[in-house]
Amino acid sequence: MERIVFDKVVDRSNTHSVKWDAVGKVFGKDDVLPMWVADMDFHPPKAVTDALKDRIDHGIFGYTFVPMSVTEAIQDWMKKRHDCEFKKSSILFSEGVVPSISTAIRAYTEKGDKVLVHSPVYTPFFNMVKNNNRTLVTSNLVVEKGRFEMDFADFEAKLQDDVKMFILCNPHNPGGRVWTREELEKIGNLCVKHGVLIVSDEIHSDLVFKPNVHIPIASIKEEFREITTTFVAPSKTFNLAGLQASAALIPNKELKAKFKEVQEQQGFFTLNAFAIAGMEAAYREGEEWLEELLVYLDENMKITTDFIAEHLPALKPMKAHATYLLWIDCRELGLSDEEIKNQLLEKGKLGLEPGTKYGEGGEGFVRMNLACPRETLYEGLERLKKAFC
Ligand SMILES: Cc1ncc(COP(=O)(O)O)c(C=O)c1O
The missing domain is CATH 3.40.640.10 (Type I PLP-dependent aspartate aminotransferase-like (Major domain))
Structure with missing residues (x-):
């Protein structure tokens, strides 16, 4: 079995990726690190790519x-x-x-x-x-x-x-x-x-x-x-x-x-x-790949919640039992949703989902997608810190 590497940073630009290539359209500026829409910055299991290649080769x-x-x-x-x-x-x-x-x-x-x-x-x-x-x-x-x-x-x-x-x-x-x-x-x-x-x-x-x-x-x-x-x-x-x-x-x-x-x-x-x-x-x-993915995502969750507790104690992430999405309570910051959005974009250059997108009860929250290699994650966390410090 080939070693599964979730640490590898893959450039997703110019692939019609909503997450990466639609940043300018969605956030109104291009210099934003996208940690919003729910897909992952990882290659799928090799068996999947092989099956797709075989299909293409058939032609x-x-x-x-x-x-x-x-x-x-x-x-x-x-x-x-x-x-x-x-x-x-x-x-x-x-x-x-x-x-x-x-x-x-x-x-x-x-x-x-x-x-x-x-x-x-x-x-x-x-x-x-x-x-x-x-x-x-x-x-x-x-x-x-x-x-x-x-x-x-x-x-x-x-x-x-x-x-x-x-x-x-x-x-x-x-x-x-x-x-x-x-x-x-x-x-x-x-x-x-x-x-x-x-x-x-x-x-x-x-x-x-x-x-x-x-x-x-x-x-x-x-x-x-x-x-x-x-x-x-x-x-x-x-x-x-x-x-x-x-x-x-x-x-x-x-x-x-x-x-x-x-x-x-x-x-x-x-x-x-x-x-x-x-x-x-x-x-x-894909099961073996999935088991490894879950370990990696769990660690990303832990790194993020530890980072927030240390550097941004006013933010309160909800403990996620599942998904690679972290729902973060920002209400203690005392900012409006517009101010949260502006600070994330202007000071942090970070693209998160506004909580208001998810209906009533989402006010004062943001959703952060953690399904990315560690390098990207650390960059995102630094940007989050910049946005609110
Ligand atoms: C709860 C939930 N349902 C459905 C979807 C999207 O499903 P699909 O891409 O198969 O339409 C998402 C994507 O984020 C989701 O979070």
């Missing part, structure tokens, strides 16, 4: 179908990594989790119907509900002892008010929270009780730091499985977002048929040649 890129071997690779991965069994017949494909969220909204709800999400949460949750002319309902997460907790009383009150579907983010972006079995059971039981469907975005489920364990909500009870549509993808896990490949796991036959019907209305039938090759190689041969 003909005609129409494709997704072979059963990819379905089986996902099925085996879910069993091995998450102790959750899905029948092959319950697995569908999609070009991304965000498109899948939109498909689920169209498939399971009508225009005007209420869809519940937590706040703060990954921005497209809000946008997909609104873009599809559904009514957005939010239940705010609360920060307790430095981590996000759900407000179950508020959650149930919202469910009772004619909500049709709840979109769960587990693990949670931006908070890096892995929801516990007890929390998921409460959510599931409430959704069953009030006849609300669950769409569970589990795209970050492979990026969980020990001893935390990801529990797919569909794995808890048969009743939950019947009402849940789960989305997974190799894009975060193996840094393959540009390949555009994801899977929808839908055990309930009726829901699966509805989901498929909307996909077909939109003309979606298959994945592209590279998505197929990359996805199978990642799930079949």
